[in-house]
Amino acid sequence: MTLSAAQARAAAPLNPSPSSPAPLLRVQNLNAYYGQSHVLHGVNLHVMPGEVVSLIGRNGAGKTTTLKSIMGVLRSRTGTVSFAGEDLTRLPSNRIAARGLAWVPEERAILSSLTVRENLELPPARPGGWSTERALEAFPVLRERSHYPGSKLSGGEQQMLATLRVLRSAPKLLLLDEPSEGLAPVIVQRIGDMLQDLRREGLAVILVEQNLKFATRLADRHYVLVDGHVVDEVRADEVEARRSDLLGYLSV
Numbered sequence: 243m244t245l246s247a248a249q250a251r252a253a254a255p256l257n258p259s260p261s262s263p264a265p266l267l268r269v270q271n272l273n274a275y276y277g278q279s280h281v282l283h284g285v286n287l288h289v290m291p292g293e294v295v296s297l298i299g300r301n302g303a304g305k306t307t308t309l310k311s312i313m314g315v316l317r318s319r320t321g322t323v324s325f326a327g328e329d330l331t332r333l334p335s336n337r338i339a340a341r342g343l344a345w346v347p348e349e350r351a352i353l354s355s356l357t358v359r360e361n362l363e364l365p366p367a368r369p370g371g372w373s374t375e376r377a378l379e380a381f382p383v384l385r386e387r388s389h390y391p392g393s394k395l396s397g398g399e400q401q402m403l404a405t406l407r408v409l410r411s412a413p414k415l416l417l418l419d420e421p422s423e424g425l426a427p428v429i430v431q432r433i434g435d436m437l438q439d440l441r442r443e444g445l446a447v448i449l450v451e452q453n454l455k456f457a458t459r460l461a462d463r464h465y466v467l468v469d470g471h472v473v474d475e476v477r478a479d480e481v482e483a484r485r486s487d488l489l490g491y492l493s494v
């Protein structure tokens with residue numbers, strides 16, 4: 243098979259310039275399996291310190307599987323995942339999280355029978371992590387609802403709460419799975435503002451998205467996944483010129 247120019251670029255060595263800083267996260271030749279089903283095929287990607295990178299692609303392209311493989315939640319994988327120069331591939335997921343990677347799954351991991359405040363207070367805060375007060379200050383809507391059970395929150399509020407919970411651990415890299423999914427445009431805007439604030443603080447992010455408008459507002463680079471392959475890589479300054487390609491990758 244002949245690689246297209248875009249595929250060749252996506253498959254190129256991950257840290258091309260010897261003078262550029264080292265990536266925070268480097269994923270090399272990642273293959274992942276559910277039983278006999280081979281789902282990721284040699285995925286290569288990297289995230290630089292403070293960079294926001296999106297993974298875009300249709301349903302079933304392998305975006306969530308990539309996040310699960312990075313976090314060590316899916317163990318049936320080959321290849322290498324390194325973070326700040328350390329090979330994480332063989333570590334269990336709790337130790338991967340302890341290195342500073344935080345995953346907010348699509349299902350928005352909150353405890354629905356506990357109140358907003360209890361949800362915020364339950365994960366242990368690490369030095370530098372967000373306190374409950376800081377979280378409630380940043381999101382007055384959650385302060386107003388601090389005694390509500392998680393189950394009574396809107397989808398957008400649950401998304402904010404799930405993200406704030408993981409910020410207690412002072413992560414260095416946030417992995418967000420479709421944070422805008424199912425939310426009203428005004429709430430999507432609010433979530434986007436929150437991510438802009440976090441990036442200004444230097445947090446690196448991998449954003450899994452099917453909402454191109456949301457992804458292109460935030461991300462410095464986009465990796466396109468098709469059937470478990472990274473087939474393209476588009477920088478933010480190329481998005482306008484390549485918008486129809488990007489829309490094509492996402493259309494069904």
Ligand SMILES: Nc1ncnc2c1ncn2[C@@H]1O[C@H](COP(=O)(O)OP(=O)(O)OP(=O)(O)O)[C@@H](O)[C@H]1O
Nearest residue numbers: 276279281299300301302303304305306307308467
């Ligand atoms: N637990 C599982 N067992 C078997 N196959 C799975 C499992 N989870 C996902 N798959 C399959 O793996 C492939 C990649 O799924 P994945 O969830 O990573 O895609 P995605 O790009 O995140 O799409 P979506 O937005 O639909 O979640 C799909 O073909 C999916 O059916």
